[in-house]
Amino acid sequence: xxxxxxxxxxxxxxxxxxxxxxxxxxVNHKAVxxxxxxxxxxxxxxxxxxxxxxRVQLAQPNLDVVSPQAYNELFTMxxxxxxxxxxxxxxxxxxxxxxxxxxxxxxxxxPRLNAFGYWVFLLAGSSxxxxxxxDNAPDGGWFMYVPLTxxxxxxxxxxxxxxTSITFLEIAALVAAxxxxxxxxxxxxPGMSLNRMPLFVWAILVTSFMIIFAMPAVMLASxxxxxxxxxxxxxxxxxxxxxxxxxxxxxxxxxxxxxxxxLVPALGIxxxxxxxxxxxxxxxxxxxxxxxxATAFISFGLWVHHxxxxxxxxxxxxxxxxxxMLVTIPSGIQVxxxxxTLWRTRPRLQTPFLWVLGFxxxxxxxxxxxxxxxxxxxxxxxxxxHFVVAHFHYVLIGGAVFxxxxxxxxxxxxxTGRLMSETMGKWSFWLAFVxxxxxxxxxxxxxxxxxPRRYYTYPEALGVGDLNLLSSVSAFVLAAGFGLTFVNMVWxxxxxxxxxxxxxxxxxxxxAVPSPPPPYNFAALPVVRHRYPLxxxxxxxxxxxxxxxxxxxxxxxxxxxxxxxxxxxxxxAGLDSRIILAGPSIWPLLLAVAVGVIFLGVxxxxxxxxxGAVLAYAAALGWLWPRKDEW
Amino acid sequence: xxxSGIESADEKVSVGAPVGGARRxxxxxxxxxxxxxxxxxxxxxxxxxxxxSILDPQGPRSERIADLWxxxxxxxxxxxxxxxxxxxxxxxxxxxxxxxxxxxNGWFAGTTFVGIAGFAIPLVILAAVFGFTLWTLSALADPDxxxxxxxxxxxxxxxxxxxxxxxxxxxxxxxxxxxxxPVELKLTAPDVIHSLxxxxxxxxxxxxPGKTNTMWLEANEPGEYRGQCAEFCxxxxxxxxxxxxxxxxxxxxxxxxxxxxxxxxxxxxxxxxRGQQIFLxxxxxxxxxxxxxxxxxxxxxxxxHLASRQTLAAGTIENNLGxxxxxxxxxxAIKPGNKxxxxxxxxxxxxxLMAYLMSLR
Numbered sequence: 001x002x003x004x005x006x007x008x009x010x011x012x013x014x015x016x017x018x019x020x021x022x023x024x025x026x027v028n029h030k031a032v033x034x035x036x037x038x039x040x041x042x043x044x045x046x047x048x049x050x051x052x053x054x055r056v057q058l059a060q061p062n063l064d065v066v067s068p069q070a071y072n073e074l075f076t077m078x079x080x081x082x083x084x085x086x087x088x089x090x091x092x093x094x095x096x097x098x099x100x101x102x103x104x105x106x107x108x109x110x111p112r113l114n115a116f117g118y119w120v121f122l123l124a125g126s127s128x129x130x131x132x133x134x135d136n137a138p139d140g141g142w143f144m145y146v147p148l149t150x151x152x153x154x155x156x157x158x159x160x161x162x163x164t165s166i167t168f169l170e171i172a173a174l175v176a177a178x179x180x181x182x183x184x185x186x187x188x189x190p191g192m193s194l195n196r197m198p199l200f201v202w203a204i205l206v207t208s209f210m211i212i213f214a215m216p217a218v219m220l221a222s223x224x225x226x227x228x229x230x231x232x233x234x235x236x237x238x239x240x241x242x243x244x245x246x247x248x249x250x251x252x253x254x255x256x257x258x259x260x261x262x263l264v265p266a267l268g269i270x271x272x273x274x275x276x277x278x279x280x281x282x283x284x285x286x287x288x289x290x291x292x293x294a295t296a297f298i299s300f301g302l303w304v305h306h307x308x309x310x311x312x313x314x315x316x317x318x319x320x321x322x323x324x325m326l327v328t329i330p331s332g333i334q335v336x337x338x339x340x341t342l343w344r345t346r347p348r349l350q351t352p353f354l355w356v357l358g359f360x361x362x363x364x365x366x367x368x369x370x371x372x373x374x375x376x377x378x379x380x381x382x383x384x385x386h387f388v389v390a391h392f393h394y395v396l397i398g399g400a401v402f403x404x405x406x407x408x409x410x411x412x413x414x415x416t417g418r419l420m421s422e423t424m425g426k427w428s429f430w431l432a433f434v435x436x437x438x439x440x441x442x443x444x445x446x447x448x449x450x451x452p453r454r455y456y457t458y459p460e461a462l463g464v465g466d467l468n469l470l471s472s473v474s475a476f477v478l479a480a481g482f483g484l485t486f487v488n489m490v491w492x493x494x495x496x497x498x499x500x501x502x503x504x505x506x507x508x509x510x511x512a513v514p515s516p517p518p519p520y521n522f523a524a525l526p527v528v529r530h531r532y533p534l535x536x537x538x539x540x541x542x543x544x545x546x547x548x549x550x551x552x553x554x555x556x557x558x559x560x561x562x563x564x565x566x567x568x569x570x571x572x573a574g575l576d577s578r579i580i581l582a583g584p585s586i587w588p589l590l591l592a593v594a595v596g597v598i599f600l601g602v603x604x605x606x607x608x609x610x611x612g613a614v615l616a617y618a619a620a621l622g623w624l625w626p627r628k629d630e631w
Numbered sequence: 632x633x634x635s636g637i638e639s640a641d642e643k644v645s646v647g648a649p650v651g652g653a654r655r656x657x658x659x660x661x662x663x664x665x666x667x668x669x670x671x672x673x674x675x676x677x678x679x680x681x682x683x684s685i686l687d688p689q690g691p692r693s694e695r696i697a698d699l700w701x702x703x704x705x706x707x708x709x710x711x712x713x714x715x716x717x718x719x720x721x722x723x724x725x726x727x728x729x730x731x732x733x734x735x736n737g738w739f740a741g742t743t744f745v746g747i748a749g750f751a752i753p754l755v756i757l758a759a760v761f762g763f764t765l766w767t768l769s770a771l772a773d774p775d776x777x778x779x780x781x782x783x784x785x786x787x788x789x790x791x792x793x794x795x796x797x798x799x800x801x802x803x804x805x806x807x808x809x810x811x812x813p814v815e816l817k818l819t820a821p822d823v824i825h826s827l828x829x830x831x832x833x834x835x836x837x838x839x840p841g842k843t844n845t846m847w848l849e850a851n852e853p854g855e856y857r858g859q860c861a862e863f864c865x866x867x868x869x870x871x872x873x874x875x876x877x878x879x880x881x882x883x884x885x886x887x888x889x890x891x892x893x894x895x896x897x898x899x900x901x902x903x904x905r906g907q908q909i910f911l912x913x914x915x916x917x918x919x920x921x922x923x924x925x926x927x928x929x930x931x932x933x934x935x936h937l938a939s940r941q942t943l944a945a946g947t948i949e950n951n952l953g954x955x956x957x958x959x960x961x962x963x964a965i966k967p968g969n970k971x972x973x974x975x976x977x978x979x980x981x982x983x984l985m986a987y988l989m990s991l992r
Binding site: 067068069072139140141145147148153238243244245283284286287309310311314318321322325326328329332333334335336337338339340341342343344345346347349357360361364365368369371372375376377378379380381382383384385448449450452453454455456457458459461462463464 | 682683684685686693695696699700703707710711714715717718721722723724741742744745746748749750753754757760761763764765767768771772788822823824826828830833834835836837839840841842844845857859860861862863864865866867868869870872946967968
């Protein structure tokens with residue numbers, strides 16, 4: 001064990017500078033991740049309030065709670081916020097916090113990129129939310145189909161706010177994905193070969209690759225749209241030979257992998273919690289890993305199922321129908337892996353595990369309706385109706401938000417050192433579970449009765465008033481359930497029971513360090529010999545490093561002045577280098593602002609592009625300028 | 632598997648708070664909840680208010696799709712019940728077996744079970760679903776008999792323009808078809824993307840600018856089937872409905888014959904003629920056509936036989952004198968954001984104009 005002198009030395013090296021500048025210069029993965037998750041939850045609450053307003057408007061036929069324009073803005077902001085500003089950032093935040101701890105590293109390998117990504121996310125998200133404040137909210141739906149969103153049919157700044165903010169925002173996603181991949185490949189603890197990597201880390205690795213391949217498509221599409229609107233190009237102008245379907249292909253070749261980008265990390269969370277509560281290794285580990293990878297590949301081959309009504313050739317569409325059905329196989333493998341893991345284990349029904357059980361119930365139902373909408377003729381009936389609204393809320397809320405809330409209860413003790421209240425947690429779960437099902441199950445039937453999506457009102461003749469009322473009332477129960485967890489977090493932050501290092505008796509490395517973890521994570525960098533290092537051999541704790549290896553990397557410890565972590569090779573994680581990590585810096589913030597000038601400046605004048613480019617160049621120079629104390 | 636009462640022996644295995652009672656309570660709560668939930672769903676589904684439904688098909692296309700749904704529903708329900716039962720069994724029943732040694736890497740632990748239950752069986756089920764999908768798809772590709780009639784439908788923000796090119800008929804927001812015969816629809820849009828959907832008769836097909844999609848449609852029996860736009864198309868997407876009116880073939884032929892006629896010339900000196908003068912002298916003519924007059928605008932619906940139609944503003948309101956007056960005076964109050972401006976008329980002028988418009992049968 002590390003001595004007091006050693007930990008004091010490490011703390012001196014790894015802590016951030018004091019004061020406001022120090023706070024803005026923070027690059028540590030845990031601090032940045034907490035900011036990521038907190039900001040994403042703020043957006044979650046905003047978009048959730050928007051959803052409640054929409055449900056009030058739809059509670060009965062012909063209501064006039066909000067204007068048609070306001071309704072269109074609400075569902076555009078709701079979808080955009082949930083997909084771009086909540087789901088991806090929050091899971092990236094969770095990954096950013098956990099991955100270095102789970103793989104036994106002291107930080108992400110590019111700490112400043114971490115901070116840069118967060119500032120980009122914050123600026124892009126805030127700028128999108130400036131649009132309603134100046135009465136110019138985007139109103140074209142989160143999918144922004146052309147030609148409706150071209151300047152001819154949607155004049156005003158709303159759509160421009162969307163295209164610039166989203167393009168800008170995706171920089172954050174790409175940055176996070178890149179550094180997660182490099183971190184996972186290059187700085188796992190010695191001995192953590194790929195086949196010993198925790199399933200959550202596998203899920204994040206797969207997700208990161210998906211982000212790198214999916215995000216450029218939406219950036220390209222939104223840049224095309226921005227160019228059409230701002231400087232009169234004709235990518236989507238039908239009169240000049242542009243093609244409305246080009247947008248749909250580009251958008252959905254991003255948009256469909258996107259839902260798996262949201263789902264796959266959640267599957268990783270579920271595997272982690274299941275294994276801990278079963279107190280048993282995940283069954284069929286290798287099949288689960290393969291199915292994560294397979295999901296990533298297949299998810300790029302089914303975007304056309306969003307376009308089954310556009311009149312594409314039937315033979316072509318049937319390939320995508322096959323893909324849409326096939327993609328459920330990897331998910332099925334994981335469901336049965338969890339069943340096998342849990343088989344006859346009698347797990348404790350504590351809150352994190354309850355959320356996982358809720359997830360299983362909802363996600364399986366959503367997966368089944370997913371196969372249904374993959375069947376082309378049936379999809380042509382329910383496409384763009386409330387049946388689809390119900391389906392994807394089952395998959396996204398059930399598939400991602402329930403595991404996320406499970407993750408909050410599971411890792412909150414690690415982040416804060418305190419357990420969350422079980423009583424509040426159980427109330428929160430049951431309210432959310434009942435509220436969710438009563439909100440969204442009736443919407444399947446609303447769709448059957450012929451109510452399309454994105455309708456600000458509906459006639460009494462459709463006969464869906466009662467179902468809609470049930471859904472609207474239950475939406476508030478669901479909101480109360482989620483809200484109670486936020487209350488629980490605030491309350492437990494101060495008043496929760498002391499957690500200790502490993503309150504759940506889990507097997508992965510993040511539980512080897514104190515709660516909350518010190519800024520340097522591990523005083524002595526661990527060596528891994530098992531997939532569940534804390535359950536290894538005698539199940540007493542992580543293996544001590546071999547003295548032979550230890551002498552090689554003694555420079556990674558002790559009274560060091562450098563921020564260093566171990567560098568290992570991709571497959572077997574043999575120690576091959578010492579990775580020096582960058583320290584706190586204000587430049588990531590300044591670079592994010594400079595890049596923001598480029599993207600958000602175009603809303604005012606195209607001259608901001610060169611101005612922003614010069615500023616960004618200067619900021620990048622500042623970032624890279626060698627400093628004495630770092631070398 | 633053993634009786635659920637024998638639980639205490641397991642307690643030493645599970646670390647943490649005593650859980651037996653809590654578990655039983657949770658099982659009880661969960662099954663109670665499940666029961667309430669399913670019952671509520673079934674009740675609501677079964678005896679909700681009256682309205683059209685894709686599960687009450689009225690044409691060969693929607694019948695095929697409803698058949699497909701019931702197959703999907705049966706398989707889906709079976710899968711759901713089995714999976715959830717296995718989850719509950721795994722958690723609540725049975726004696727904990729020997730735990731595998733966590734220190735072994737366990738590459739293949741559980742692989743056989745997961746491979747069969749999670750891969751092989753789902754693959755067979757999905758292959759069946761896919762096969763039935765392809766079979767339905769090919770059945771929907773062409774009607775049993777050749778189509779007898781071609782109708783062109785243009786989706787506008789936020790109304791439907793309907794042409795019978797062979798017959799020389801133009802109307803709006805109503806698609807008349809002969810019952811029991813398949814007809815061909817040619818679909819396009821001059822502005823943004825729309826989607827044509829008649830839940831009781833067929834799935835949707837998009838109307839896309841610069842592209843013409845075709846589909847066929849058939850109603851088994853005479854009747855009125857509500858349709859609507861299903862692709863978000865702007866501020867009044869929600870009020871872009873239409874009616875498919877299936878008529879016995881002879882009635883349909885009579886309707887065509889009436890619709891081909893130009894509007895009747897009003898009697899000299901009548902209030903209808905006064906209304907016609909107001910109409911032709913106003914901005915109405917820039918957007919609307921009345922055959923037999925100089926009014927030949929194409930931006931709004933053809934009004935030659937306006938009074939023969941059942942609704943106004945694409946299904947937003949019923950077509951009667953009161954609603955039509957209200958619509959002409961202040962269309963933005965009825966359908967905010969639509970493209971028709973308000974008309975400034977004296978009471979006398981409005982009365983005459985209404986008399987004229989209601990004469991356009």
